[in-house]
Amino acid sequence: MKSKEKLQVAAAKLFMKKGYENTTVQEIASLAGVTERTFFRQFKDKSDVLFDTSNTMGHRVAAFITDKFDVEQKPLKLAVEGFASVSDYFDVSREQVLARSQIIQSNPDLQERELLKRQVLIESVTNALSVKFDSELSELAARFAVEIFHMAFRKWIESPEKGFAEQVLAVYELYENSVTI
Amino acid sequence: MKSKEKLQVAAAKLFMKKGYENTTVQEIASLAGVTERTFFRQFKDKSDVLFDTSNTMGHRVAAFITDKFDVEQKPLKLAVEGFASVSDYFDVSREQVLARSQIIQSNPDLQERELLKRQVLIESVTNALSVKFDSELSELAARFAVEIFHMAFRKWIESPEKGFAEQVLAVYELYENSVTI
DNA sequence: AAAATAATGTCACAAACTGACATCGAGATT
């Protein structure tokens, strides 16, 4: 196992056990069997160890959008369906996603980082939509879609019995059915 | 002048002159004529010195919403008008707002903090709307409204000739006129 | 196997933050 992965595993363990603020990078490195310096070569800072920089979800949603341009012509609906299409990402590893989410909710620094990641998600979706739609409309739809995604995520956490896609569509319908919005 | 204000003024000066990352808390404190320790008693961290914790805008938007409940019954439109109603906040001190925005855009840490502040804005607006609307619909409308506000802010920065309220309404109309969203 | 390249270690240090305790100053109490 690469040291990067070892560090991620070690960090997750310690954050769960002692909380984010109470575990030092020193400890994470020790548990992973490397030095502190190596940690900071793999991750730009302490919080970074919890975040996937590859924007997998952004790519998947963008790919979905690009694929379905011909069948669906409303940008928001298209983007929302894009998010619904990555539901396996969540449903498959509910435990892990939940644990990670709890750690993040426990600390403002981590929440901030999560928020910043959401901006790159917006960008990906905006870019994908921009191929066929006006750029400002694309951005607006992308932003709305990400907010819908976020609310769906929270609902998904609260109710273990429903799938992720289901929650995404539920929030979208809350919007669509509400003529009075 | 209280030391808190002195620190804010000193920080603004230094951030403009040398950039955020290149100025130390030490320097800010010196310029303000106090010690580093005092800085950290007034602000929870370095970035905090740039942010108003009082959520003035949130309160104003919420107040507007509460006031206008009878005349307007679409939550999103109501919230958007709330944001348009605080336009003086921006138009009056364009220079300062612009300078601050530039500093923030220059550094990821600051962007993160700004994003976190946006969450408390969402909360304020959600709460105000919740008095008359379903709570989930309120949150969704609040989130959409804040996104509209954000896009309007960016446009406002780019075009010095147009007022803030004007930009807010322009983005809202982009949404409303777009049957195809 | 030798050479090149990448990953890790070592060390020294700056900067951000915190806790504990001392001091100062202005306003209230006597």
Added chain:
DNA sequence: AATCTCGATGTCAGTTTGTGACATTATTTT
């Protein structure tokens, strides 16, 4: 006026995060 009180500030010592420079050790290439 002298004293008392309390909140703001200073002092200091220490932890933690994060970085640059250079040495050492794996790994891969030739």
